[in-house]
Amino acid sequence: MSDWRQLARFWQIWRVSRRYGLDQFVGRRPNKRFAKPRGERVRLALEELGPVFIKFGQALSTRPDLLPDDIAAELSLLQDAVPPFPGQQAREQVEAALGQPVGSLFAFFDEKPLASASVAQVHAARLPDNPDGTPGMDVVVKVLRPGIEKAVRKDLALLHFLAALAERFGPDADRLHPREVIKEYEKVILDELDLMREAANASQLRRNWLGSDLIYHPLVFFDLTRSDVLVMERLYGHNIDEVAALRAEGVNFRELSERGVEIFFRQVFRDNFFHADMHPGNIFVDASNPEKPRYLALDFGIVGSLNPSDQRYLAENFLAFFNRDYRRVAELHLESGWIPDDVRVDEFESAIRSVCEPIFNKPLKDISFGMFLMRLFQTARRFRMEVQPQLVLLQKTLLNIEGLGRQLYPELDLWKTAKPIMEDWMRQRLNPLNGLDDLKAHLPAIVETLPDLLKRLQQDWPPAEFAAQTRELKALRQDLAEQQSRNRWALLGGLLCLGGAVILGLDGRGPARIADLPLASWVLGSLGVWCFARATWLNFSRSGAR
Template sequence: MKHFARLLFITLTLLRFGVDEIALGRVRQPWLRALARLIAIGRSYDEPRGPRLRQALERLGPIFIKFGQVLSTRRDLLPADIANELALLQDRVPPFDGAAARALVEAGLLNELGRKFDDVFDSFDNTPIASASIAQVHFATLKGGREVAVKVLRPNVLQAIESDLAILHTVARWVERVSVDGKRLRPRDVVAEFDTYLHDELDLIREAANAAQLRRNMASLDLIMVPEMLWDFCTSRVMVMERMYGVPISQVDRLRQAGVDIPKLARDGVTIFFTQVFRDGFFHADMHPGNIQVSIAPETFGRYIALDFGIIGTLTESDKDYLAQNFIAFFRRDYKRVAELHIESGWVPPDTRLEALESAVRAVCEPHFDRPLKDISLGQVLLRLFQTSRRFNVEIQPQLVLLQKTLLNVEGLGRQLDPELDLWSTAQPFLERWMNQQIGWRGFLDRLKDEAPRYAHYIPALPRLVHQALSIAARKVEDELAPASAAQVTALLKEQRRTNRLLQAMLWVAVGFVVGLCAVRLLSPYVLR
């Protein structure tokens, strides 16, 4: 009954703001157009469709707001008036009372850290600088004068999310049970993945830890800045971080006037994304324009500023290797290799005809190469691939759902910054360089040096261990020789000789490995130049 009430509320809200007309007004099926006209009888609206859609999503809560945030980056798929309104959801969701936010900060400091508010903050601005679906941000000044940003969770946000997630789980079970594609699409796994990431986003200690990890990862890449977390003042509902100064990336005209190289900025964004995904396997998975700024300060001019680390994606080494090989095969138009990878990974049944899958992938991807980003819709490519995947029973991989979402966000940002950006040619050199580091000579040397401290601990003990093994084997032979027959003695001696040869070979391999390590240390400065 509780879920039914929420479903009824969602339906009535969509009807109240005329979302049904927006969704069904331009469909091709005549019966759906007729249904939309029938439902619209007797209704009229004082506001245009863009504000109505935004207000409906705001009214429905955090999950629907996040959906609107993703849609706002796809200006190639949405009319401009709708995209402009949905962009307001990125950091302009209606805020909750500033005094309530201050009270939450006071309670968190006192209950979780044993600190008084006035002992920590010199000032606290009750007017939020940004307000999103899960939390809002206030500027403050610590005792001693350091300027910080304070993120505070919305009151009762957990209850609102739990209600909608329960509905999503129910719908996913229903779809998996009745839909022909239900088992292949794995909707329950996808919703479970979404559930996990949303709950992670509700724990600000976890978000602060994500930010700290991303800051360490990106320290060597002089293209992006991540704020420092001030751990002495962070709690599960309040996060205090270094205040960053930048221009929202959506304000392209302002950035251009400041002298920022916009095409370079677009290319840098692609580099940052692929570095996080393929080098680190740890990437910012909520890269809508409200979470990205650009520094115009002289010492950090033109560098990205990342904000909001509640949703972070991770990939295993096998995921990264599989994806990189797929991307490189796409860039080289090696569609046979793409088909082979799908079969090798188990994403398609092993009896799938390689030639048929290769032909299908070629038909989807070939028309989109050698064209600028403004002429390519990755959304349309994904739609075609989805249609193809149904034919070949491709299983959707839940661990890659966040990556797909982030790739769409990156495309939206790239399109907004530089419509001429060629996403494929920008990414290809990076991926080929990464693959060379993984499977080439340099990758071998790097892994050898990484393992050297571990082997250096065991190798000096090998002669002693070999001697002990030989002694134990000799005593065992002596014990067994006395009552044994001549044939048994001969067999035992042969076994002993085989064991000795094996142990000697192991010893020589160990000695050779030590010599190899010494050679690597001596030669690596010259090989890696």
């Protein structure tokens, strides 16, 4: 905060907050100076503060557990459409990034942008003609706003500062983790500023869905792409919110909606790599086959993935939810550590049932998934459920899917469409043959490291702990062998003495003198005494050794 420019930005934020009455909102005091409701004033303030705050507000709109209902609902209306910067400036930036004049890079470049957003704007262009004389491919050129990264990093520094204050003084900070939320948001927006990363995201999604009739992803031209310039194939179709145009084309809206749900769940669980910015501006529809309409995806700056444990827990939660197994939902929340260990499972189960049960067997038009999530989060808040920052993108995307589904086909049964996909994924996950596939995939690495592993084992063998246990085991075995030897000598001595006594009894004469004993009794008795002496000596020598 030592930089005077950051102080100036902080002062600007404070002035905007005062202008929209947000200072009194923070203090929870009513503000009678404004006719507009507080949710609208928050939205307008964020729009005035610029791209970082707009996108942060969009992210917060997916976390109703962090905000009052009216604020969350208003933030969902945030738009990041902003006035474009000059086309000549975009041309110069392209030339600086690619090191050649635009005229040699493209047969056509339109300085008037197709679209302008808070981070970048897009221009139509066409590649040079092919060697056979055919026209080059139509493309779009995405160009970052000049100076946007510097502005974003300054605002992120302020957000980190404010989050630190909130974590220190906020009453709910231990549950909401404001600094973790800002860190997760920082990753998202900084990724958007690197167009090479967006190009790689587009390429990965294209590879995952290549040949599919559900969705198409554009071809990326990596030789014309840099961190601040991206060139990719231009896609033609109807914007998904052009419902009248799609209806005129005879598009099957039920099929289109169900395909959207299938794409989402397969991206999340089959590929673990999903498009996380599926608002209407980023989705077109190819209506060339109206009964089997295909999605056309755009703008790949925000993608998401889950770690294996979160992915598995989430899948099991979805399936348990689809099957109305609220007990299992509650148990999974405990097992994953999302709620404290001292929460009673039966109480949490009952609370979840009260939220979920009313929405089953209803079409999407009769369900507000946003309100459902709000109630679910409010319920979880009562049980001190911690915020899961890594799931923010997933929840945001799920709300986008709901909005699209409601717009296209309100009768959509979201649960009926999604359940078979989840069941199929779980069957695949539990298939033992998948374990063999994983082993096959890792076999080259295992073979490569095996010689080094064996060498290290040879050098370090036996390990100190193992060697100590081995010595102790050898000592125990030796003690047992010696004990068995003593027992055998004592037993043999007893048997010999007994044999001598038996012979004496058979002789029938009473021993008047020792010298009169039968020879056999003498021999056996002497051997018996010697055996007893041997056993005694072994025992004595072992005790002395200890």
